[in-house]
Amino acid sequence: MRIGFSEAATPFESASQTARVETEDWAGTNMFCLNCGCPRLNRYTANKPVADLYCTECGDQYELKSQSRAFGRKVMDGAYETKINRLRSDTSPNLILLQYNRKRRTVENLKVVPRYFFVPQAIERRAPLSLTARRAGWVGSNILLDRIPASGQIAVIQSGIVRNRSHVLEEWNRLRFIQEKRGDARGWLLEVMRCLQNMGQSDFSLADVYCFEQELAAVYPRNNNVRPKIRQQLQVLRDGGFLEFLGNGRYRLR
Numbered sequence: 001m002r003i004g005f006s007e008a009a010t011p012f013e014s015a016s017q018t019a020r021v022e023t024e025d026w027a028g029t030n031m032f033c034l035n036c037g038c039p040r041l042n043r044y045t046a047n048k049p050v051a052d053l054y055c056t057e058c059g060d061q062y063e064l065k066s067q068s069r070a071f072g073r074k075v076m077d078g079a080y081e082t083k084i085n086r087l088r089s090d091t092s093p094n095l096i097l098l099q100y101n102r103k104r105r106t107v108e109n110l111k112v113v114p115r116y117f118f119v120p121q122a123i124e125r126r127a128p129l130s131l132t133a134r135r136a137g138w139v140g141s142n143i144l145l146d147r148i149p150a151s152g153q154i155a156v157i158q159s160g161i162v163r164n165r166s167h168v169l170e171e172w173n174r175l176r177f178i179q180e181k182r183g184d185a186r187g188w189l190l191e192v193m194r195c196l197q198n199m200g201q202s203d204f205s206l207a208d209v210y211c212f213e214q215e216l217a218a219v220y221p222r223n224n225n226v227r228p229k230i231r232q233q234l235q236v237l238r239d240g241g242f243l244e245f246l247g248n249g250r251y252r253l254r
C-alpha cells in the first residue's frame with residue numbers, strides 16, 4: 001500500500017472535487033477488503049447511492065469519506081431515508097474515513113468502520129433543505145462518530161504509517177460476533193461497548209458500568225430493565241471474547 005496519490009493530477013473546478021477524485025482513485029488502487037482480505041477493492045463506475053467501492057470476492061460495499069481535517073463528532077452523509085432503510089435491511093456499507101494531507105498529497109490517517117456498527121442511534125436526521133434550495137425538502141443525515149465504539153474504528157493508516165495488514169484483519173475478525181445480533185439487540189450491545197471503552201480503563205466493576213444507567217435509559221426510554229440489559233450485554237461481550245469475567249463483579253476488557 002502506498003500513501004501517496006497518483007502523479008497525474010487532473011485539474012477540476014474546485015479543490016474539494018479534485019480531492020474526491022484523487023482519494024477515490026487512491027482507494028481503488030490501494031485499499032484491500034477488510035472483510036475477506038482480498039487485496040483490492042473495485043470502484044463503482046456510476047454514482048451509487050451510499051457506496052463507492054466494493055469487493056468482488058465477498059460482495060462487501062464501502063462508502064468513502066475523505067477530508068483534509070481530522071474527523072470530528074459527526075460526518076455528513078446522504079439521504080436519511082436511504083441510510084435508515086439500508087441499516088434496517090442490514091445492508092449498510094462499511095465506512096472508510098480518510099484524512100489526507102493536501103500539500104503532500106498523501107493519506108495521513110485512514111480508519112474503517114464495519115457496516116454492522118451502524119445502528120439507528122448512530123445516524124442523525126438533518127433538517128429538511130429550505131424551500132428556496134434546489135432540492136427543497138430533501139432530508140440528509142449525519143453519521144455520529146462519537147456513538148461508534150472506539151474498537152469499531154479500525155485504523156489502517158496512522159500518521160502516515162501503514163499498519164501491518166494481518167493485525168488489521170485480526171482486529172476486524174474479532175468484532176464479527178456483533179454481526180449475529182440484530183435490531184435492538186445489536187444497538188444495546190454497541191451502546192454498552194461504547195460506554196465500557198469511554199471509561200478509559202480496562203479493569204472495572206459492575207457498579208462502574210451501572211454509572212451509565214441514565215445515559216442508556218435515555219437511548220432506550222421504553223426499557224425499564226436497564227440493569228439486567230447491561231448484565232446481558234456483558235455476557236454477550238464475554239462470549240464474543242471481548243471481555244473477561246474476573247469474578248466478584250469485576251471485569252476486564254481484552
Ligand SMILES: [Zn+2]
Pocket residue numbers: 033034035036037038055056057058059060
Ligand atoms: Zn471482501
